Amino acid sequence: AQTVTQSQPEMSVQEAETVTLSCTYDTSENNYYLFWYKQPPSRQMILVIRQEAYKQQNATENRFSVNFQKAAKSFSLKISDSQLGDTAMYFCASSQGGSEKLVFGKGTKLTVNP
Amino acid sequence: ETGVTQSPTHLIKTRGQQVTLRCSSQSGHNTVSWYQQALGQGPQFIFQYYREEENGRGNFPPRFSGLQFPNYSSELNVNALELDDSALYLCASSFATSTDTQYFGPGTRLTVL
Numbered sequence: 001a002q003t004v005t006q007s008q009p010e011m012s013v014q015e016a017e018t019v020t021l022s023c024t025y026d027t028s029e030n031n032y033y034l035f036w037y038k039q040p041p042s043r044q045m046i047l048v049i050r051q052e053a054y055k056q057q058n059a060t061e062n063r064f065s066v067n068f069q070k071a072a073k074s075f076s077l078k079i080s081d082s083q084l085g086d087t088a089m090y091f092c093a094s095s096q097g098g099s100e101k102l103v104f105g106k107g108t109k110l111t112v113n114p
Numbered sequence: 115e116t117g118v119t120q121s122p123t124h125l126i127k128t129r130g131q132q133v134t135l136r137c138s139s140q141s142g143h144n145t146v147s148w149y150q151q152a153l154g155q156g157p158q159f160i161f162q163y164y165r166e167e168e169n170g171r172g173n174f175p176p177r178f179s180g181l182q183f184p185n186y187s188s189e190l191n192v193n194a195l196e197l198d199d200s201a202l203y204l205c206a207s208s209f210a211t212s213t214d215t216q217y218f219g220p221g222t223r224l225t226v227l
Binding site (some may be wrong): 093 | 147149154155156157158159162170172202204206215216217218219220221223
């Protein structure tokens with residue numbers, strides 16, 4: 001069974017600074033996918049970034065990047081140049097395939113302060 | 115390209131009643147997954163439909179059931195509502211390949227009194 005753990009219930013950062021959100025996971029599969037989703041107060045779950053486990057290179061999407069440590073089963077999200085619009089709940093998730101069921105962590109509430 | 119839509123936005127029911135939630139998948143997608151998100155928690159997988167057949171189910175009782183239609187839209191039905199069914203219900207669509215990603219709708223907030 002897959003499990004995903006987010007150990008930081010809440011975090012805050014000043015606008016324009018950098019913040020890192022932590023995530024660890026457990027799976028017995030060799031091929032799996034990892035995701036970070038953002039859920040603002042509007043409730044809609046928005047994909048931030050995804051990583052295929054077979055790729056060694058860390059995924060990057062504009063100001064968002066991940067640090068994928070496969071041996072340690074760690075998948076952290078770095079947000080650079082934080083913006084007020086980044087304020088949201090951030091969920092780490094894993095799946096055995098891109099279209100397979102997602103297993104989510106409990107989330108980290110990120111607040112970006114002006 | 116039309117995104118995932120869900121209806122209704124909010125719903126209030128009483129214990130014991132039945133409810134139907136609806137989801138229209140994103141254009142080109144043939145797979146729909148449903149998730150329940152209790153307050154302060156991450157979403158929990160309910161079930162997935164692929165080409166009108168159930169394709170995987172989470173740890174939810176049989177009173178949670180679903181349908182997928184030929185146009186790939188989907189319904190989630192919950193019978194004999196309980197207070198603990200109060201949650202945000204999220205629908206996600208994708209194209210059933212190993213490289214695709216699930217895209218979520220805005221959710222339906224269900225309150226059971």
